[in-house]
Amino acid sequence: MKVRVAIIGGSGLYKLLEKAEHVILDTPFGKTPRIDIGYFGGVRVAFLARHAMPGSMKVAHEVPPHRINFRANIYGLKKLGAEAIIATSACGSLRRELEPGDFVIIDQFIDMTKSRTYTFYDGTTTPKELLGVDKEDLVVHIDVTEPYCPTLRRILIEACKKVGVKYHERGCYVCTEGPRFETPAEIRFFSAIGADVVGMTNVPEVILARELNIHYATIAVVTNYAAGLQRKVTQEEVIEIFNRSMKKLVKVLEEAVRNIPGKFTCECDKAVH
Template sequence: MRAAVIGGTGFYSPGLLDEERDLTVATPYGEVALKEGSYHGKELVFLARHGVDHAFPPHLVNYRANIWALKAVGVQTVLATAATGSLNEDMRPGEIVLVDQFLDFTKSRPQTFYEGGEAGVLHVDMTEPYCPEVRRHLIAVAQQLERRVHPKGTYVCTEGPRYETPAEIQMYRQLGGDVVGMTSVPEVVLAREAGLCYATLALVTNYAAGISKNPLSHREVLEEMARSQEVLRKLIFSALVTLPEERNCACARAAAELGSLGQKSMQQGD
């Protein structure tokens, strides 16, 4: 099994990889820069979601190119990091939430690989958006490492790049949101269409607007990510090393209703 890490804000370098090398992958949506290497004999791929030096804000990230590139190089499992604000006082800055659901408030992002024509149209099932098997594995590894993580939570995805208003945060809380960020959608949806097992480790970097006592800032996010970087990296790499080779979830069969045509389209890059 080949696995990948998608690094979000403040997580721009994989670290720990042996024989690290750069790779550029051409996709129908543009080129994607990856890093390849190994860790304890496992082949791994790293993708910086926002590019070098955080070049792309969340609403301009080329999500389709990123996921297509990972699929093209043989990735089957993805662990994605995300810097998030907390809507839930029990989820404090510095803590990790293994989100299991999302609420989508994005506005202008392409959300699918399947836009008709030869590719077909896919109404992908998102009952369990984040791979339940990978999430259970992450929870077990966290317990072994004696690291406290929140085993579930609802991720509210906003368009960005601005932060939310207190009124919006109040609404998201009433709808059941736990953390808020700007990148999980459509990334998680595209990963499912591509048949990848995908899980997000949401690091709480601050309380959201109206909950925090201070004005929000990008610097605050980067500082908390820097403080928690090693804990997050330890959990991710420990999980990847012990990840089961066999996949028993339904993620790989997400596009099965399209038959061989849809799968062939992604595999060949048509």
């Protein structure tokens, strides 16, 4: 049985479903971590913890951002039938008005990663082989004018309103390589080029989802001010703020998955055709 809706949990969100079946999938790109399949908000969903170890039934924060096998994760969810993915992400704020605990519905990204495999189409695989569509090109350029699904973004915004959390309708996410946090000089630079929040995982996840024609959006939780805007950034603080926001986040996700339409009118599912 196919699972249309998937949720990717970032730092702090390792378990979402109470009762679930567990699967680990083999993909041409490697094994996925454990994926939980069950009901959430009355909807059948697949849940994947981004930082969990591939091939392991244990789910914990074990894989650093630059070592995540994003291709196996996204391809695995596609294999399960995922048409829509809502991803969660902890992020640092570059703007005073984006306060710790706030939610941000990301609408743009800037890629400052260095060592990642950020495409399925690296000159050896065709869309026909990967997606079964009638396209045999070895070179594929996808459009990312609107990198995050407008339908899912609207649903997340409505869900934030309904649950009554403090949120921001847009935000530009700069993705760094990590695993270290940023220097104040880097943060000043990112801020000057238009970034609002900083994190280490949204790229290439968002790109890979689009390359497989999946509707994808990210709800980010601000866990701290970035370097230079506060005294120091610690991992403990990131997790602590995230945990405090967890209940609200789960409510927003529940509300959102209930409102995912049976048929989408946006073009994300025609990115490669």
